[in-house]
Structures are given as C-alpha cells and as structure tokens.
Amino acid sequence: MSALALEDLRVDFGPEHVVLQGVSLWVEPGQALGLLGPSGSGKSLTALACLGLLPTGARWVGGSLRIAGQELFGADERVWQKIRGAMIGLVFQEPFTALNPLMRVGEQIAESLRLHQGMHDQAAQREAAIWLERVGLTPGASRARQYPHQYSGGMRQRALIALALAAGPKILIADEPTTALDATVQTQIIDLINRLRQELGFALLIISHDLGVIEALTQDALVMQAGRVVERAKVTDLIHAPQSDAARRLMRAHASFMQA
Amino acid sequence: MKNILEAQGLIKNYAVPKKEAWFGSDSLRALDGVSLTLGEGETLAVVGESGSGKSTLGRLLVALETPDAGSVSMGGQDLSTLGGSELRRKRRDLQMIFQDPYASLDPRWKAERIVTENLVAAEGLQGAPLAAEAVRLLEMVGLSADMLDRYPHQFSGGQRQRLAIARAVATSPKVLIADEPVSALDLELQVQILDLLKKLKADMGLSLLFITHDLKLLRGLADRVAVMQAGRIVEEGTLEQVWKDPQHPFTQELLASLLMPGQRKARH
Numbered sequence: 350m351s352a353l354a355l356e357d358l359r360v361d362f363g364p365e366h367v368v369l370q371g372v373s374l375w376v377e378p379g380q381a382l383g384l385l386g387p388s389g390s391g392k393s394l395t396a397l398a399c400l401g402l403l404p405t406g407a408r409w410v411g412g413s414l415r416i417a418g419q420e421l422f423g424a425d426e427r428v429w430q431k432i433r434g435a436m437i438g439l440v441f442q443e444p445f446t447a448l449n450p451l452m453r454v455g456e457q458i459a460e461s462l463r464l465h466q467g468m469h470d471q472a473a474q475r476e477a478a479i480w481l482e483r484v485g486l487t488p489g490a491s492r493a494r495q496y497p498h499q500y501s502g503g504m505r506q507r508a509l510i511a512l513a514l515a516a517g518p519k520i521l522i523a524d525e526p527t528t529a530l531d532a533t534v535q536t537q538i539i540d541l542i543n544r545l546r547q548e549l550g551f552a553l554l555i556i557s558h559d560l561g562v563i564e565a566l567t568q569d570a571l572v573m574q575a576g577r578v579v580e581r582a583k584v585t586d587l588i589h590a591p592q593s594d595a596a597r598r599l600m601r602a603h604a605s606f607m608q609a
Numbered sequence: 610m611k612n613i614l615e616a617q618g619l620i621k622n623y624a625v626p627k628k629e630a631w632f633g634s635d636s637l638r639a640l641d642g643v644s645l646t647l648g649e650g651e652t653l654a655v656v657g658e659s660g661s662g663k664s665t666l667g668r669l670l671v672a673l674e675t676p677d678a679g680s681v682s683m684g685g686q687d688l689s690t691l692g693g694s695e696l697r698r699k700r701r702d703l704q705m706i707f708q709d710p711y712a713s714l715d716p717r718w719k720a721e722r723i724v725t726e727n728l729v730a731a732e733g734l735q736g737a738p739l740a741a742e743a744v745r746l747l748e749m750v751g752l753s754a755d756m757l758d759r760y761p762h763q764f765s766g767g768q769r770q771r772l773a774i775a776r777a778v779a780t781s782p783k784v785l786i787a788d789e790p791v792s793a794l795d796l797e798l799q800v801q802i803l804d805l806l807k808k809l810k811a812d813m814g815l816s817l818l819f820i821t822h823d824l825k826l827l828r829g830l831a832d833r834v835a836v837m838q839a840g841r842i843v844e845e846g847t848l849e850q851v852w853k854d855p856q857h858p859f860t861q862e863l864l865a866s867l868l869m870p871g872q873r874k875a876r877h
Contacts, residue, residue: 388766388795502659531658531822532866539868558795561868588871602796603870606825 350418351375352520352552353437358398358412368394370576371412374554376520381546381553383563383570383584386595391576392556396524399554400439401429417519435465438513438551440506442525447509448497454508455481455493458515465516480511483548484541503534507541514545520552527562539565560587560603572596610648613816614670614703614784618679619643621665639665640676641840647784652810652817654827654848656863657837663820666837667788670818671705672696683784701731701780708789710769714761720747721757724775731780746775750805767798771805778809785810788820803830825867828852836860 353376360369369391376382386392397403399414401424414421416436421428433439441447449457458477462468468476478489484507486492497505506526513521523542527535543566546553555566563570564584572580572587574595582592591597621640627633639662647653657663668674670681672688681688683703691699704727707713714723721743728734728742744754750771761769770790777785787806791799803826810817819831827834827848834851836844836859844857855861 387797532824533658533862536866536868559868560870564870565868585871598797600870602800605800606828607869607872 350378351415352378352380352417353399353554354413354415355395355399356413358395358414359410360394360398360403360407361410362406362408368407368576369398372573372576372578373412374571374578376552376554378519379546379550379552381555381567381569383567384554384556384573385558385560385563385570385587385599386573387558387599389575390573390595392573393524395573396439396522396554396556399522400433400437401426434461434513434516434518436518436520438516438518438521440509440513440521440523440526442528448505448512450497453494453496454500455489458493458508458512461512461516477511477515480515481508483545484508484511485537486511502530503537506530506534506538510538510541510545514549514551518551520554522554522556524556525558526555528557528559535562536565542566558599560584560599564588572599610651612646613649613684614647614818615682616643616645616666616670616679617682619666619669619676619681620678621662621669621674621676638840640669642679643837643840643842644679645835645842645845647816647818648832649783649816650810650814651833652819652831654819654821654831654834655837656821656824656827656834658822660839661837662840663822663837664788667705667786667818667820671703671786672699673705697730701727702783703786704777704780704782704784705786705788706770706773706777706790708792710766710773711761713773714769716761718760719757720752720759720761720764720772723761723772724779726776727779742779746779747772749778749809750775751801767794767801770794770798770802774802774805774809778813778815781813782815784816784818786818786820789822790819791826792821792823799826806830824852824863825869836863 356373358369358372361367372395384392403409416432455474455477458480459473462473462476478493481492482489486504486507500508527538530538555563557563568584570582570584570587571578572593572595580593580596587596591600619640620642623637623639624634625637627635643666655663655666669676675689724746725739725743734742743757747754747756752768752771764772791802794802807830809815831848834846834848835842836857838859844851844860851860855864
C-alpha cells in the first residue's frame with residue numbers, strides 16, 4: 350500500500366480555469382519523490398490538495414487521494430484534522446508564518462503531541478524538548494521556552510520540521526523548504542532531512558523548482574507543467590537526458606549558470 | 610578603468626530589540642568599515658548571507674540611508690554633502706531595484722505611470738512624448754505596449770521585475786544597484802532577468818552593483834566579487850579568482866554549499 354496515492358487529481362477555479370488536469374503520483378513507504386516544475390505549474394497546489402488545504406475558490410472536481418489506504422476525496426474538515434500532523438506532515442517555504450508567533454516553540458510541538466498522541470502535559474513538554482534536540486536545536490529544554498522571533502531563519506525551519514514530524518506521520522511533504530534560506534543553511538537543512546529519514550523512515554514528497562535541491566534529497570522525480578505531470582524519471586536521467594519540454598528548459602537554465 | 614562609485618569606511622549601526630528581554634535595545638553594527646569601488650561599465654557582485662550587511666550597504670550606496678561614519682561618492686562627489694534637490698538630480702544617475710518587485714510598485718498605478726514616474730519627476734516630461742517613452746521603456750525590457758494600462762497585480766512575478774527594471778533605467782542612470790533582483794523567481798525566470806540586465810548593461814553602458822546570497826548567479830555576469838560576512842568584506846577579487854581559488858573559509862563554505870545538478874555527490 351502506498352504511503353500516498355494520488356490518482357487523476359483535477360482542480361479548478363471554475364469550469365473556465367482548470368489548474369490541475371489529472372495529476373497522478375504515488376509515494377511508497379519510506380520512499381522520497383521529487384516534484385519539479387516552474388512557478389505556476391501546479392506543484393504547490395498538488396501539495397496543498399494532498400493536505401486538504403486547497404485555497405479559497407479552488408474546487409476539487411475529480412480524482413482520488415489515499416493516504417495509508419484511506420480515501421480522502423470529499424473528506425470533511427474533521428477527518429482532515431485527524432490526518433494532518435498524525436499521518437502527513439508539512440514543511441513549507443516560510444517557516445515564520447507557519448509558527449505561531451505568540452506561543453513558545455516547545456509548546457507548539459507539545460500541543461501537537463497532546464492532540465495526536467494523547468500525551469499528558471508534562472510528557473508532551475519533555476518530548477517536545479527531545480524533538481528540538483533531534484533537529485539540532487540544543488539545549489532542547491531552553492530552546493523550547495523561546496518564541497519564534499528569537500530564532501534565526503534556519504532555526505525556525507528546523508523547529509518547523511520538528512513540529513511536522515513530532516506526531517509521527519508516515520509521509521512528509523516539503524514545499525520549497527530551503528528556498529528562502531541562505532546557501533550554507535540550505536545544505537544544513539537538506540542534511541537534516543536526509544538524516545531524519547534514515548532514523549525515522551518516513552516517506553518524503555519534496556517540491557522544488559531547483560533540480561539541485563531535488564537531487565540532494567532523492568533519486569526519483571516527476572516534472573509538472575501547466576497542471577500536468579509531463580515526465581517521470583530518475584533524477585540522473587533528468588539531468589543527462591531530459592525528455593519533456595519542461596525538463597529540458599529547466600536543465601538549460603541550470604546549465605546557463607554552470608557554464609557561462 | 611575610472612571609478613564611478615566609491616565607498617570609504619562605511620559604518621552603520623541599528624538599534625534592535627534585546628533578544629532575551631521584553632524591552633530595551635542593543636546596538637547592532639550592520640556595517641563595520643566597508644570600502645569598495647565600482648568601475649565605469651563594471652559589474653561588481655556583493656555576496657553575503659542574511660544579516661551580512663549587504664542590503665544595508667546597497668541602501669547607503671543610493672543614499673536611501675546615511676552612514677554613521679564613512680562616505681559614498683559618485684563621480685567624485687560626496688553624496689552626504691548634497692542637498693535635497695541636488696540629491697534628487699543625482700538619483701537620475703543612481704537607481705536601485707529590489708527583490709520583491711510587487712512591494713516596490715504602487716498597486717494603484719498603471720504600468721504607464723509606474724515606468725515614467727522618474728521621468729516626470731526628473732525631466733518634467735508629459736503628454737505624447739511621455740506616452741511614447743513609456744512604450745519604448747516597456748519594449749526595452751521585453752514587455753509590450755498593450756500592457757501600459759495594466760496594474761501591477763495583472764503582471765506575473767517575472768514581468769513585475771521587468772517593470773521595476775524599466776522604471777529604474779528610465780532616466781538612463783549611470784549606476785544600477787540590484788538587491789537580490791531574482792531571488793523570488795524560479796530558475797528559468799532568473800536566467801531571463803539576468804539576461805535582460807546584461808543586455809541593458811551593454812546597451813546603456815551601465816555600471817552594475819549586484820547584491821545576492823546566491824553565488825551560482827554570478828557566472829557570466831560579474832567581473833568582480835566582494836564577499837561579505839558580519840558587516841565586513843572578507844574577500845574581494847575577480848570572479849575567476851574567487852570561484853577557482855577562494856581564500857577565506859566563508860567563501861569556501863559558500864562555494865561548497867552550491868547545489869549544481871550532476872556536479873556533486875548526492876547528499877542522501
């Protein structure tokens with residue numbers, strides 16, 4: 350059974366404006382899959398659909414989404430609240446907006462543990478500190494007492510990763526998780542995600558416009574363009590023999606930075 | 610090569626809220642003695658990470674802010690000695706573009722008014738000549754005349770940056786300072802905007818100061834590179850030198866962090 354199976358997903362903003370025209374992808378347990386594409390290709394919308402978080406005005410008009418076998422097409426918000434966090438975690442580009450600025454970082458992780466794992470307060474607080482240490486925010490107990498604004502951008506992304514994984518989801522969706530970060534911090538976050546995957550074994554759907562980021566995290570990737578998947582390939586094949594127009598254009602852009 | 614822009618010993622402090630307290634402030638030294646020169650027709654890249662002081666440097670160089678110590682001079686004239694009207698005239702020669710074109714474009718203005726804003730202010734142009742100039746500017750940056758009546762939100766991210774560039778070059782400046790102009794764009798648009806900057810630079814004889822956190826953008830763009838860390842320039846040299854033989858550990862770390870597809874061992 351796939352960790353995540355998306356079949357023929359169709360999303361529109363009204364009949365005249367179809368934005369996802371039948372997207373299918375499967376992420377197997379423990380596997381990492383990259384989702385590449387230029388801005389506007391529909392990759393982020395695909396990720397949001399996998400979390401039941403389509404923006405206002407977007408309609409899910411067809412297709413099936415199964416997470417660990419459970420069909421979620423048409424599921425109501427109560428069902429989604431049980432799925433999000435517990436079954437599927439999300440990390441995205443802006444770690445500051447994803448964290449509650451008024452709540453201590455440790456408390457935010459503890460809240461997820463209480464909600465999804467039924468932990469009691471003290472145990473959840475202790476576990477939150479352990480999670481912060483696990484993502485490299487040490488000492489965990491004092492980092493837990495800080496607020497998001499006291500963290501740097503890289504630290505916030507680490508905290509967000511801890512928050513996304515704390516309730517033990519089997520799949521993590523990371524949408525441009527390093528795009529807003531400095532280069533040296535970007536590689537640290539990539540190394541962290543790879544290490545956590547080895548330790549915890551969760552599956553990963555990594556979304557980026559940058560093949561360098563995808564290559565650092567996975568060997569398999571899909572390329573999207575104009576609301577469709579236009580290529581499924583090994584990352585090395587995308588680099589050396591891109592087939593689709595979108596992949597070729599992406600590699601040309603990369604190449605222009607490498608040669609010049 | 611003659612220098613068009615020179616900075617001498619720039620120091621800039623900011624008051625920042627205390628990190629570990631509810632009130633009070635600390636002084637943060639954003640720039641700690643930065644000197645640099647930009648030659649006529651040259652492209653100098655200033656590379657640094659967030660908090661390195663590179664954006665502060667950009668704002669001081671266009672006199673959007675004043676230094677606590679040190680000076681900026683353009684064509685041999687110290688900007689800090691200029692009065693309001695002289696400074697406004699100088700701005701015709703010294704323009705800036707930013708990372709987020711949307712934030713720098715007035716959402717209530719149509720493209721025509723946006724690209725000609727500086728022309729009206731600087732040269733008092735109006736009527737038919739102004740309208741013709743608006744068309745010329747849009748076409749110069751790869752937009753078209755039928756977009757004159759559009760508002761910023763009706764443009765895509767890449768088009769908005771083109772619009773911001775058109776506004777910046779409207780007065781035929783001598784120096785353009787670009788602060789992370791492509792960081793919010795995807796790879797293909799990054800290439801397109803950089804190509805546009807290179808073309809304008811060649812056509813107009815611009816000198817370009819390009820501020821970025823991303824070293825990979827610099828091949829084929831920059832003549833020289835200044836690497837900033839913690840408010841100082843820690844390494845400076847030709848692009849070739851810095852790329853092939855980085856001396857400072859921080860420059861070496863930046864280069865090692867580059868993720869070029871197919872050029873390094875996968876990290877997983």
